[in-house]
Amino acid sequence: GDSVTQMEGPVTLSEEAFLTINCTYTATGYPSLFWYVQYPGEGLQLLLKATKADDKGSNKGFEATYRKETTSFHLEKGSVQVSDSAVYFCALRPSNFGNEKLTFGTGTRLTIIP
Amino acid sequence: DAGVTQSPTHLIKTRGQHVTLRCSPISGHKSVSWYQQVLGQGPQFIFQYYEKEERGRGNFPDRFSARQFPNYSSELNVNALLLGDSALYLCASSLVAGNTEAFFGQGTRLTVV
Numbered sequence: 001g002d003s004v005t006q007m008e009g010p011v012t013l014s015e016e017a018f019l020t021i022n023c024t025y026t027a028t029g030y031p032s033l034f035w036y037v038q039y040p041g042e043g044l045q046l047l048l049k050a051t052k053a054d055d056k057g058s059n060k061g062f063e064a065t066y067r068k069e070t071t072s073f074h075l076e077k078g079s080v081q082v083s084d085s086a087v088y089f090c091a092l093r094p095s096n097f098g099n100e101k102l103t104f105g106t107g108t109r110l111t112i113i114p
Numbered sequence: 115d116a117g118v119t120q121s122p123t124h125l126i127k128t129r130g131q132h133v134t135l136r137c138s139p140i141s142g143h144k145s146v147s148w149y150q151q152v153l154g155q156g157p158q159f160i161f162q163y164y165e166k167e168e169r170g171r172g173n174f175p176d177r178f179s180a181r182q183f184p185n186y187s188s189e190l191n192v193n194a195l196l197l198g199d200s201a202l203y204l205c206a207s208s209l210v211a212g213n214t215e216a217f218f219g220q221g222t223r224l225t226v227v
Contacts, residue, residue: 004156036218043118043204043218044157089156100147100208101170102216104156 002027006090006105013080013112021075021108023064023090031092033057033066033073034102038087047075047088082112116140118207118219126225127195135190135222139207145169146188147216148180149204157204163188192224200226 007022025033032051036044048057053068062077073090090105119138127133139146145164149157162170163182177193186207192199202223206216 006156043220044206045218046215049215091156098164098169100145100162100164100206100216101159101172102147102149102157102206103159106156107154 002031002092002094002103004090004092004103004105007108009087009107010109010111013110015082015112015114016079017112019075019077019080019084019110021088021090021110023073023075023105025071025073025090025092027071027092027094027103029095030068031095033064034091034093035062035064035073035075036089036091036104038089038107040086044089080110080112082114085110085112118205118217120203120205120219120222122222123220124223124225126227129195129197129226131195132191132193133195133224135192135203135205135224137188137190137205137207137219139186139188139205140209140217143207143209143217144186145208145210146182146186147206147208148188148190149206150174151202151204151221153201160190195226197226200224 003026034049035047037047048059050057050066056065087107091102147162148160151157159172161180166182182188202221204221205219208216
């Protein structure tokens with residue numbers, strides 16, 4: 001079945017540091033890939049997405065590129081801020097139309113210190 | 115526009131009891147999905163409903179059931195509650211099944227004692 005493997009956390013960085021959170025997946029066909037962010041006490045917010053190979057999703061300075069050859073979708077940001085502190089989830093959705101099932105990784109807790 | 119709304123936000127139940135959680139999707143969204151998020155883990159898919167029909171079911175026991183109403187709102191029911199059912203239950207809605215972004219509600223925090 002589908003699965004998502006995410007970089008173990010927690011991750012602690014200083015403000016303005018470079019961020020990478022690794023994500024690899026196992027799925028048949030060409031799933032859509034997502035990064036969601038969860039702030040304390042809140043639900044999930046979509047951060048960015050990519051729906052086909054070599055697509056780059058980007059939002060709020062975060063980027064991730066859909067790499068079919070390495071089945072990866074690593075999240076990067078060039079300069080993190082304290083406000084980026086949250087839990088980040090990598091997820092995939094199957095390619096077959098009508099299937100809304102999202103498969104999530106276990107999440108990576110990110111803490112940015114001033 | 116209002117986002118996905120879930121009720122209640124928190125509740126505490128005793129083992130063996132039954133619980134009903136409610137979700138109102140974004141206006142115009144016809145697909146609703148339910149997820150269980152245990153503390154420290156990623157969300158796990160429970161159900162998907164589209165146009166009032168079940169379109170997907172995750173690996174959860176029959177104690178879990180759901181339905182979608184004509185106005186596209188949805189209920190998740192859990193019978194014979196166990197301590198292990200304690201979790202954040204998330205509802206997500208999307209405009210067209212499998213074609214667009216899923217928007218999540220704030221969740222319902224269920225504690226079983």
